[in-house]
Amino acid sequence: MIQMIQLGNFLLMDRDEFREWLSKQVVSRNIDRLQVHHTASPNYKTRRMVNGTAQQDHFECLEGMRRYHLSEGWSGTGQNITIFEDGKVAISLDRNLDKTPAGIRNANSGAICIEIIGYFDKGNDIMTDKQKRAIVHVYACLVEKFNLSIDTNHIVYHAWFTYGGTRLNDYTPGESSKTCPGTAFWGDGNTIAAAKKNFLPQIQEELNRLKGQNNISEEDQPMTKEEKADFQALQEQIKQLTSKLSMDKIPDWAIEACVAAKNAGAVDTTSGGSYDFYRLITVMYRKGFFK
Ligand SMILES: [Zn+2]
Missing domain, CATH: 3.40.80.10 (Peptidoglycan recognition protein-like)
Structure with a gap:
């Protein structure tokens, strides 16, 4: 002032x-x-x-x-x-x-x-x-x-x-x-x-x-207690999002669809896909796309 x-x-x-x-x-x-x-x-x-x-x-x-x-x-x-x-x-x-x-x-x-x-x-x-x-x-x-x-x-x-x-x-x-x-x-x-x-x-x-x-x-100021808690929550969210984007293994419910898609030549590889990728492949398989 x-x-x-x-x-x-x-x-x-x-x-x-x-x-x-x-x-x-x-x-x-x-x-x-x-x-x-x-x-x-x-x-x-x-x-x-x-x-x-x-x-x-x-x-x-x-x-x-x-x-x-x-x-x-x-x-x-x-x-x-x-x-x-x-x-x-x-x-x-x-x-x-x-x-x-x-x-x-x-x-x-x-x-x-x-x-x-x-x-x-x-x-x-x-x-x-x-x-x-x-x-x-x-x-x-x-x-x-x-x-x-x-x-x-x-x-x-x-x-x-x-x-x-x-x-x-x-x-x-x-x-x-x-x-x-x-x-x-x-x-x-x-x-x-x-x-x-x-x-x-x-x-x-x-x-x-x-x-x-x-x-x-x-x-340069150290984080406050609240800021630290917020930061940890954010890290956890990022971890979950990352795991959804690139899944460690093909989910069980998508295996059958992935095999069919590969056999049909629709995709080269089905490993390391995102959650949404497996959902899409499964929906397409059920609609009869990979026959
Ligand atoms: Zn003087």
Whole structure:
């Protein structure tokens, strides 16, 4: 069921709608990197979370970000994709996948910018499970679509770049332009080691799951109990039909007719005939055809 909503400058969908939507997108620019960002603001506080549910409307949040980006002189919303605390995924219509994002200064070419709603520096927002599941799913789908390797060259944290866009060996306080996606991102932090610990393996796991879904087609499914019973009944019917078509031996009631037909030169052979063949021969014999 399609539940995605298009409103203003964004398309909002459930996590499970993303893969199919993505499969239909035609992207002509070369994609070789997926950026990882947290929004810092908006965050769980500005979303007015009450018992895990945000009181602020998704589109209000999205349009707010867009207005801010435009006020900075950008041509549109900075990111291509936004992932919410409830697992909803938003696509920026003014920054479709074919448009280079404004995510990491001087390091946006060939990249898709994904913004994760929240502030994940230590002591701030604790990421919800729904958001985590949506994140690994979105990255796995993008990896699948653009045939990328799951490593720290193709899935990159903002914190691994300087303000000028130079790639660093790791998050380096004082040199990194930001802490983004947060010093407590994924519970592990924003370093290379942190990414390799749980985040990247979980994307790989999700990708394996998606590929597994592709491979199990209808035919590969084992038969159910009912299907097995139906199949056995069908085999029995075929066996009976086959035995009627070509009988092992001439039925006793047809022997006399067969001998007569052969003697009369009506047939060359009377063995291995079908049930109907013997009936016909018998009827003809009784009518006096082989005298
Ligand atoms: Zn960032």
